[in-house]
Amino acid sequence: MKRFLAVAVFVTVAVLGANVHAQQETGDQGTGTYVTIHVGVNVLSDSEINRGTNTTDYDPLFGLGGALGYDFGNFRVDGEIAFRINEINSVGGTRLKGGSYTAAFSYMVNGYFDFPTNGPVKPYIGGGIGFATVAIDWNEPGFIPFSQVPLAGGSDSGVAYQFSGGIGYEINPRSTASFGYRYFAVEELQMMFDSGSPFTMEYQSHEFNLVIRYMFN
Numbered sequence: 001m002k003r004f005l006a007v008a009v010f011v012t013v014a015v016l017g018a019n020v021h022a023q024q025e026t027g028d029q030g031t032g033t034y035v036t037i038h039v040g041v042n043v044l045s046d047s048e049i050n051r052g053t054n055t056t057d058y059d060p061l062f063g064l065g066g067a068l069g070y071d072f073g074n075f076r077v078d079g080e081i082a083f084r085i086n087e088i089n090s091v092g093g094t095r096l097k098g099g100s101y102t103a104a105f106s107y108m109v110n111g112y113f114d115f116p117t118n119g120p121v122k123p124y125i126g127g128g129i130g131f132a133t134v135a136i137d138w139n140e141p142g143f144i145p146f147s148q149v150p151l152a153g154g155s156d157s158g159v160a161y162q163f164s165g166g167i168g169y170e171i172n173p174r175s176t177a178s179f180g181y182r183y184f185a186v187e188e189l190q191m192m193f194d195s196g197s198p199f200t201m202e203y204q205s206h207e208f209n210l211v212i213r214y215m216f217n
Contacts (some may be wrong), residue, residue, distance in 0.1 A: 005099035030217040031071040036078070038112030038180075039064040040209030044086040046101065052058035056201065058102065061086045063207050067110065071215065076112040078126065081105075084184070084205060091138060091151065100139050100151075104186065105204060106160050114168070122168040122176065132186045134203050150194045158187040166211070179212040207216040 031120020034091040047056045062085065088100040110128035117123070135155040140193035166180025193199060 001119075031073060032215050033180055034069055034071050034076070034213050034215045036067045036069070036076075036080075036213045037065070038082075038209040038211040040207055042084045042086060043206045043208075044084075045204040045206070047204070049092060049201055050199050056091045056102075057089040058086040059089060063205070064208070065106075069110075072145070073116050075118055076110075076114065077124075078110050078112075078131075080108045080110055082108070083125070084207070086205075088138060091140075092122045092153075094140050095140055096140050100137060102134065102136050104134045104205075106131050106184070106186075107131060108160065109161065110164075112164075115182060120170040122170060122178075124165070124168055124178070124180075125163075127164070128162045130158055130160050132203070133157040134186060134189055136201075138190060140162075152191060152193045152199075154192050156189040156191055160184065161184045166209075167182075168213070174212045178213065180209050180211055182207040182209060201217045 039059055040063060043060045044058040046058070048054075049056060054114070063082060065080055065082025067078040067080035069076055071123070083105055085101055085103040088096050088102060090096055108130035109127040110126055112124050112126035115123045133155055134157075137153050138151040140149050140151050162182055162184040164180055165180040166178050168176045168178035170176050184205045184207060189203060190202050191199055191201055
């Protein structure tokens with residue numbers, strides 16, 4: 001299913017690119033280069049350990065990132081770097097010590113379609129594909145108060161994909177503020193318990209972001 005979604009994102013970005021090319025061929029001029037920054041709440045879905053043997057439960061925390069791209073009118077393409085972090089409640093029913101976390105760094109190529117409207121409100125949809133590195137640091141409470149027992153640590157990288165949608169408001173011809181939702185996922189990851197036992201885990205998040213986009217020209 002994940003590979004199917006990744007292919008779907010690739011096709012979506014390819015279609016957007018084809019439309020951009022067609023727009024250029026017909027003489028439509030692009031609106032220029034832009035940068036975006038986004039920050040918001042990152043809600044990480046419970047992830048399966050070893051494909052259902054156990055699950056990991058997380059607390060919502062935050063995500064942030066930035067992108068550089070080009071706006072062709074109704075179509076936009078950009079390259080994005082983002083960071084997400086979540087604190088872990090429990091792994092397989094074992095309550096973890098505060099400070100146990102999962103973090104992800106992603107590097108994505110995205111395509112967006114801005115629905116044409118007559119006013120400053122601009123709905124949009126988009127998709128992206130790239131790769132991400134997910135790092136974990138899991139600790140359970142020790143026998144001595146305030147101590148910690150390392151449970152797992154390390155990192156792995158994999159293919160990542162995302163789908164997004166939201167509402168933008170054009171503050172002026174150069175600046176747009178948006179509120180958006182984003183589903184982000186990474187293919188199955190290979191990790192290692194501190195005991196030396198390997199395990200697999202999933203990474204799927206739901207983000208609610210404030211996005212600021214600024215056009216250079």
